[in-house]
Amino acid sequence: MEITIDNTYRNRILRLVNTDVNSRDIENFMSLDLSTSMTGCIFKIPDIPRSQNENSYVPITFSIGPWHYSNPKLRAYDKLKTRYLRDLISKDRNPLATWKQLELSKAELFSVKVNGKKVQECYSSHVDQGYDGCDLLLDGCFIIELLLKFQDQNRRDPDDPVFSYMLHFLYHDLILLENQIPWFVLEDIFVRTCGNNGKPLIWHVSALLKRIFPSAFVPTGGNPPSQQPKHILDLLRLWLVFPIEEAKGQNTVVQVDDIETNGGWKPIPPATVLRKAGVKIKRKLEAKSILQVTFQNGYLEIPCLEFRQGTEDIFRNLVCLEQCLTNCPHGITSYVTLMGCLINTAMDFNLLREAGIFDNWMNPEDVTNFFNKAIYPGAYVKDYYYLELSEQVNEYCKRSWPRLRAIYRNEFTTPWAIISQVVAGFLFILALLQTLFTIMK
Structure with a gap:
């Protein structure tokens, strides 16, 4: 979280260090409002992860929210946003929406006395005054109309560039931590323009997320997560973590304090080493x-992950969200840490791919490098989801019998392998006998 110290705070501190400080100076300093918002959910990316791969955190086409609002390349698409706003409030496309309703929405959302402070508190640092309620309303209406067009092709114009060549770039922009607006803003605009008669907002966003990240197992129906999302990226996080949180009775989630008390946790070996150990x-x-990785009876079972262009960006932004968000479980961070242990080289990755763990569209070296470096220096695993699993795997690797079975399975799986081993053994015995006869003579 970024904290800006302005000249007012600096001047108060300088007065305190002066020798002629008086009680009034101390009272003024003690009365300073130095509180930080605990409700912040939209953050600037820290410098360390940004330096690893800046493109994973920067929008390509559309700026959503205040952080990239001043980028002139992204402002060029405001005309398209305005076009989507026009479509959203058009009587021909949506009879429920009226401009008067949207104006009321704007007045209620961004009035300082009503919700303006609530919007400000969602951002980790001060929002530039150049980005006002009108801009936030434009961004929100653009997203709502995008969701509606995504589900209903009749709403799309034939010359709409979003659905002709920009959709992949938009997928990237929508999951960036710095490119979010509060969920309650989207909810308010959605209710005022679409009403409550059709499918809820969370259904529309989930359908889009399923296209962006198929491996998220976002259900098309059923009960949504019990916790209300803070924004679109947070909804994706909830869909990933929700099944694990729901089944905490079967999964051990250990706090970092407990890990340190027990002498720390030992990472599991890479996939190629596990295979030799009989796992x-x-x-x-x-x-x-x-995230539902399990280990039982020598079998390490891992759900399939479709790794394609954009998957790295999703994981990087989810990890940063978990690191920055107050009281947030570190399920994604734990998963990336575990996969980083399993994948040390391209051979490890290829072994997992042959086992059906990866449906890969990328260069194996790129995937390997990502998992080796995804947990950036300074990242904090508050609650490691796979501590018990790691202990079980490491204990299993110490056993001799699974290792011997693995040697037999790896070396004697084909007739030619068996024949070659028998021939090698026969030649060894002949060489040994020849040596003995030579010594006896």
Whole structure:
């Protein structure tokens, strides 16, 4: 979280260090409002992860919210946003929407006395006054109309560039931590323009997220997460973590204090080492989340992850969200940490891919490099989801019998392998006998 110290605070501190300080100076200093918002949910990316891959955090086409509002390249698309706003309030496309309703929405959302402070508190640092209520309303209406066009092709114009060549770039922009607006803003605009008669907002956003990140197992129906999302990226996080949180009775989530008390946790070996130790890695077929990794009876079962262009950006922004958000479980961070342990080289990745763990559209080296560096220096795993699993795997690797079975399985799986081993053994015995006869003579 960024904290800006202006000249007022600096001057108060300088007065305190002067020798002629008086009681009034101390009272003035003690009365300073130095509180930080605990409700912040939209953050600037810290410098360390940004330096690893800045493109993963910067929008390509559309600026949503205040952080990239001043970028002239992105402002060029405001005309398209305005076009979407016009479509949203058009009587021909949506008889429920009226400009008067939207004006009322604007007045209620951004009035300082009503919700203006609530909007400001969602951002981790001060929002530039150049980005006002009108801009936020424009961004919100653009997203709502995008969701409606995504589901209903009849709403799309034939010359709409979004659905001709920009959709992939928009997928990238919508999951960036710095490119979010509060969920309650979207909810308010959605209710005023679409009413409560059709499918809820969370259904529309979830359908889009399923297209952006198929591995999220976002359901088309059923009960949504019990916790209300803070923004679109947070909804994706909830869909990933929700099944794990729901089944905490079967999963051990350990606080970092407990880990340190027990002498720390030992990472599991890479996939190639596990294979030699007798651990069998297989694809988990029945899973509600990619986070549902299990180990039982020597089988490490991992749900399939579709890794394609954009997957790295999703994980990087989710990890940063977990790191910055107050009282947020570190499920995504734990998953990326675990995969980083399993994938040390391209050979490890290829082994997992052969087991059906990865449906990969990328260069294996790129995927390997990502998981090796995704947990940036300074990242904090507050609650490691896979502590018990790691302990079980490491204990299993110490056993001799699974290792011997693995050697047999790896070396004697084909007739030619068996023949070659028998021939090698026969030649060894002949060489040994020849040596003995030579010594006896």
